[in-house]
Amino acid sequence: xxxxxxxxxxxxxxxxxxxxxxxxxxxxxxxxxxxxxxxxxxxxxxxxxxxxxxxxxxxxxxxxxxxxxxxxxxxxxxxxxxxxxxxxxxxxxxxxxxxxxxxxxxxxxxxxxxxxxxxxxxxxxxxxxxxxxxxxxxxxxxxxxxxxxxxxxxxxxxxxxxxxxxxxxxxxxxxxxxxxxxxxxxxxxxxxxxxxxxxxxxxxxxxxxxxxxxxxxxxxxxxxxxxxxxxxxxxxxxxxxxxxxxxxxxxxxxxxxxxxxxxxxxxxxxxxxxxxxxxxxxxxxxxxxxxxxxxxxxxxxxxxxxxxxxxxxxxxxxxxxxxxxxxxxxxxxxxxxxxxxxxxxxxxxxxxxxxxxxxxxxxxxxxxxxxxx
Amino acid sequence: xxxxxxxxxxxxxxxxxxxxxxxxxxxxxxxxxxxxxxxxxxxxxxxxxxxxxxxxxxxxxxxxxxxxxxxxxxxxxxxxxxxxxxxxxxxxxxxxxxxxxxxxxxxxxxxxxxxxxxxxxxxxxxxxxxxxxxxxxxxxxxxxxxxxxxxxxxxxxxxxxxxxxxxxxxxxxxxxxxxxxxxxxxxxxxxxxxxxxxxxxxxxxxxxxxxxxxxxxxxxxxxxxxxxxxxxxxxxxxxxxxxxxxxxxxxxxxxxxxxxxxxxxxxxxxxxxxxxxxxxxxxxxxxxxxxxxxxxxxxxxxxxxxxxxxxxxxxxxxxxxxxxxxxxxxxxxxxxxxxxxxxxxxxxxxxxxxxxxxxxxxxxxxxxxxxxx
Numbered sequence: 001x002x003x004x005x006x007x008x009x010x011x012x013x014x015x016x017x018x019x020x021x022x023x024x025x026x027x028x029x030x031x032x033x034x035x036x037x038x039x040x041x042x043x044x045x046x047x048x049x050x051x052x053x054x055x056x057x058x059x060x061x062x063x064x065x066x067x068x069x070x071x072x073x074x075x076x077x078x079x080x081x082x083x084x085x086x087x088x089x090x091x092x093x094x095x096x097x098x099x100x101x102x103x104x105x106x107x108x109x110x111x112x113x114x115x116x117x118x119x120x121x122x123x124x125x126x127x128x129x130x131x132x133x134x135x136x137x138x139x140x141x142x143x144x145x146x147x148x149x150x151x152x153x154x155x156x157x158x159x160x161x162x163x164x165x166x167x168x169x170x171x172x173x174x175x176x177x178x179x180x181x182x183x184x185x186x187x188x189x190x191x192x193x194x195x196x197x198x199x200x201x202x203x204x205x206x207x208x209x210x211x212x213x214x215x216x217x218x219x220x221x222x223x224x225x226x227x228x229x230x231x232x233x234x235x236x237x238x239x240x241x242x243x244x245x246x247x248x249x250x251x252x253x254x255x256x257x258x259x260x261x262x263x264x265x266x267x268x269x270x271x272x273x274x275x276x277x278x279x280x281x282x283x284x285x286x287x288x289x290x291x292x293x294x295x296x297x298x299x300x301x302x303x304x305x306x307x308x309x310x311x312x313x314x315x316x317x318x319x320x321x322x323x324x325x326x327x328x329x330x331x332x333x334x335x336x337x338x339x340x341x342x343x344x345x346x347x348x349x350x351x352x353x354x355x356x357x358x359x360x361x362x363x364x365x366x367x368x369x370x371x372x373x
Numbered sequence: 374x375x376x377x378x379x380x381x382x383x384x385x386x387x388x389x390x391x392x393x394x395x396x397x398x399x400x401x402x403x404x405x406x407x408x409x410x411x412x413x414x415x416x417x418x419x420x421x422x423x424x425x426x427x428x429x430x431x432x433x434x435x436x437x438x439x440x441x442x443x444x445x446x447x448x449x450x451x452x453x454x455x456x457x458x459x460x461x462x463x464x465x466x467x468x469x470x471x472x473x474x475x476x477x478x479x480x481x482x483x484x485x486x487x488x489x490x491x492x493x494x495x496x497x498x499x500x501x502x503x504x505x506x507x508x509x510x511x512x513x514x515x516x517x518x519x520x521x522x523x524x525x526x527x528x529x530x531x532x533x534x535x536x537x538x539x540x541x542x543x544x545x546x547x548x549x550x551x552x553x554x555x556x557x558x559x560x561x562x563x564x565x566x567x568x569x570x571x572x573x574x575x576x577x578x579x580x581x582x583x584x585x586x587x588x589x590x591x592x593x594x595x596x597x598x599x600x601x602x603x604x605x606x607x608x609x610x611x612x613x614x615x616x617x618x619x620x621x622x623x624x625x626x627x628x629x630x631x632x633x634x635x636x637x638x639x640x641x642x643x644x645x646x647x648x649x650x651x652x653x654x655x656x657x658x659x660x661x662x663x664x665x666x667x668x669x670x671x672x673x674x675x676x677x678x679x680x681x682x683x684x685x686x687x688x689x690x691x692x693x694x695x696x697x698x699x700x701x702x703x704x705x706x707x708x709x710x711x712x713x714x715x716x717x718x719x720x721x722x723x724x725x726x727x728x729x730x731x732x733x734x735x736x737x738x739x740x741x742x743x744x745x746x
Binding site: 009272283318 | 380381382383414436437456457458459460461462465481482484485488507511512513514516544633634635636637638640641645647650651652654655656657688689690691693706707708719720723724725726744745746
């Protein structure tokens with residue numbers, strides 16, 4: 001089937017670009033001498049996970065326990081759940097482990113570590129616990145010098161659970177767009193977990209996992225000595241947010257929303273699409289460096305970028321594209337299809353239950369996704 | 374089951390508030406002497422549609438053909454699809470009509486009207502066509518004085534299809550927050566469609582439907598002479614966007630996201646929730662009048678509003694709540710549940726397949742939703 005036969009709006013995944021992106025990051029991890037544990041929060045798809053593992057990934061990262069259960073159902077056992085654990089979710093995590101998952105959970109809280117130790121004892125579950133380190137992002141995590149690092153490791157070491165290691169995420173790498181600045185943050189990210197690991201080892205703890213990752217730092221890091229693994233997710237498809245930060249080119253963006261022109265408002269100088277806030281998401285992450293991108297970059301139905309044409313505003317089911325000149329009304333007739341490169345792939349993809357996997361303009365497989373919680 | 378037993382994040386729908394909101398809008402429509410055709414784009418739920426119809430609604434409005442098919446499967450036939458039609462979607466619309474839907478479709482385009490006439494002939498389908506009028510919102514629609522109004526009505530009148538009437542949406546009512554200003558826009562909205570209907574009737578066309586609607590104008594309109602029906606959707610549950618515009622009180626907001634505290638970052642002065650950009654949406658509609666609201670108003674697990682506590686930023690699975698003082702870390706321990714009143718109900722609800730319908734803190738039925746396209 002040709003892309004032009006698909007009802008709109010719908011989600012396209014360009015297989016060639018996906019494969020190239022996967023290879024690029026795997027090569028980066030290989031060069032740095034660390035394992036790659038891709039984050040499936042972006043693709044949430046078993047077929048995508050299979051492609052990643054075939055290319056060399058060792059284990060996966062997930063953002064929800066629902067993802068963990070889905071991937072386990074598809075035969076993937078080595079899973080890190082990289083969102084802070086809460087006591088109420090421990091029974092569900094224990095069930096996944098009982099079903100065969102080699103699940104790593106994460107916290108930065110003494111209280112949660114106590115709950116993990118208690119639930120490990122109660123249900124005889126060998127939870128593997130990762131300690132979250134703050135490397136400068138200031139979302140979650142303990143600073144490497146925080147004394148509670150040793151308290152948590154000690155609590156777990158004395159329990160039925162297992163102290164697995166340390167993990168950090170340089171989310172602040174999204175605040176810069178100079179390669180040198182990203183490289184510097186990658187070094188800070190490494191130093192934070194490696195120094196925490198050294199302190200833990202000096203206190204007698206084994207630290208099997210020293211985990212870093214964000215797409216920008218993973219691609220710009222030059223030296224990850226002391227790190228064991230790299231996590232990143234959005235690199236698989238990239239998006240305009242990454243492009244705005246100099247992390248990728250538009251020609252590497254593998255995800256797009258196929259939309260139809262549903263109206264012309266000549267008085268207001270805009271074309272209306274059937275892809276609005278729900279189909280594209282209301283994410284405006286590209287604003288920092290490229291505010292003109294708005295809610296997405298417009299391409300033609302074959303995927304060729306149309307310069308200076310963006311989704312400038314959205315309502316629930318309408319995308320508004322400010323035309324460049326009146327000729328755009330002739331070029332883009334009502335009913336004509338366009339592709340939108342999304343601002344933030346993880347947010348856009350979440351509105352869809354599946355990907356239409358394409359090669360050029362040919363639609364191939366349909367890959368399912370696991371959304372929700 | 375008590376709300377506290379639900380896994381988080383999850384979506385709560387307060388039945389008492391929903392019923393009160395439905396009654397309030399129905400009373401408004403009754404007082405104005407017009408039919409109420411609620412927009413199901415917010416709730417996307419058959420159980421909710423049933424509650425609306427029981428309370429007096431006549432027909433429903435939908436934003437996707439998938440919604441139309443879902444509601445038809447649930448026995449609702451009188452459906453207006455209030456997003457611009459494109460030729461490629463006409464066969465799907467014809468199929469719904471063949472299956473028994475009394476479906477109204479919409480356009481503002483001569484080219485689409487020609488396609489409707491052709492497809493009506495080809496498939497012998499009596500499409501009912503509404504003409505979209507621009508009342509000042511400048512999204513879609515023809516201005517009432519535009520000559521193409523008569524062209525489109527003429528094209529349809531001469532075809533197998535049926536010219537049904539005119540429809541407008543005062544989306545620009547969201548740009549103001551003074552009751553007098555909303556009332557003025559409601560009058561403009563009325564005048565735009567009523568004047569278009571008069572022109573069409575003067576040209577010999579029957580105009581059965583003269584349709585207006587947006588939640589603010591529907592609630593603030595004082596005189597809808599000449600209008601036959603009112604469409605509105607978000608009033609069923611309201612949200613912080615509506616509250617910021619003075620359209621509702623927080624105590625009327627029937628939708629919330631139940632979340633858990635998953636982290637404390639004392640150094641950064643914030644609490645982390647397991648409801649982030651996916652669970653809440655990245656909509657920032659309340660920014661215009663209440664930027665402090667961020668991504669949502671925080672309430673306790675029983676639904677009591679916590680003054681000055683908001684979701685100040687989000688990443689994919691994390692909501693960040695800036696604490697008011699260090700006491701908040703004691704008040705909101707890790708694992709504790711909170712409810713978030715969403716900024717934009719339509720966007721937030723779309724991340725979930727169902728509502729947990731609650732009365733107080735008791736969880737009752739689960740109402741399904743139809744998402745996607």
